[in-house]
Amino acid sequence: ETGVTQTPRHLVMGMTNKKSLKCEQHLGHNAMYWYKQSAKKPLELMFVYNFKEQTENNSVPSRFSPECPNSSHLFLHLHTLQPEDSALYLCASSQQLAGSSYNEQFFGPGTRLTVL
Amino acid sequence: DQQVKQNSPSLSVQEGRISILNCDYTNSMFDYFLWYKKYPAEGPTFLISISSIKDKNEDGRFTVFLNKSAKHLSLHIVPSQPGDSAVYFCAASVPYGDSNYQLIWGAGTKLIIKP
Numbered sequence: 001e002t003g004v005t006q007t008p009r010h011l012v013m014g015m016t017n018k019k020s021l022k023c024e025q026h027l028g029h030n031a032m033y034w035y036k037q038s039a040k041k042p043l044e045l046m047f048v049y050n051f052k053e054q055t056e057n058n059s060v061p062s063r064f065s066p067e068c069p070n071s072s073h074l075f076l077h078l079h080t081l082q083p084e085d086s087a088l089y090l091c092a093s094s095q096q097l098a099g100s101s102y103n104e105q106f107f108g109p110g111t112r113l114t115v116l
Numbered sequence: 117d118q119q120v121k122q123n124s125p126s127l128s129v130q131e132g133r134i135s136i137l138n139c140d141y142t143n144s145m146f147d148y149f150l151w152y153k154k155y156p157a158e159g160p161t162f163l164i165s166i167s168s169i170k171d172k173n174e175d176g177r178f179t180v181f182l183n184k185s186a187k188h189l190s191l192h193i194v195p196s197q198p199g200d201s202a203v204y205f206c207a208a209s210v211p212y213g214d215s216n217y218q219l220i221w222g223a224g225t226k227l228i229i230k231p
Contacts (some may be wrong), residue, residue, distance in 0.1 A: 004159070006159075010141070015230055031216075032227050040125065040223060040224075041222075041223055042205075042221040042223045043160075043205070043207075043218075043219075045218055045219070048216070048218060072121055079128070082128030090159055090160075091145070091161070096216060096217065101147035101148055101209050101211065101217050102147075102148050102165070102167075102209065102217075103148070103209045103217040103219055104150065104165065105162075105219060106162070107160050108159050109157065109158050109159050110157075110158075110159050113189040
């Protein structure tokens, strides 16, 4: 596997289910991100992990819970979601260098989530 | 309030002609601007970037222009090819915390290249 991989690619879940999205990066990067993309809207940053520590949480509801066990893996645990949470969830990684503002991010293919 | 705006949801261009995609921003603290391209069922892929200290960057058929006084940047694709049909996102790198940076994204412009 190369680049950034995400599983599953598609997920349909009921509002009472618990599921997890998985992301793995094979690029040796030190930062990983979860984004939500809704139709015709900008990508919304949800969580950032830098050196395995969560450094950003953009007021995301607690029904979304991230986990970063190491610098290559990132999970997004989902529970009691709402229909408006249906969206494309994208994982990305980047190599953040001290003193550099350049932040080119590499994306996985995304998980298309539908909440019934 | 959107800090990065792409006001054209879609753009249709004849194959072989020039495609010009526009992006406006409000925050003068942005250090870098990046353009990404996205095909359906795939994640965005990096295309080209420009530092805020430059006004032009060119890579093959792709050129990005930055007008800091107008807080405007544009991506030129010439000549346009059918494979360029995709959604194009403009993003800006902005500092947060002590030494980290995040990307602020526009809503995207769908480019359609007509044969």
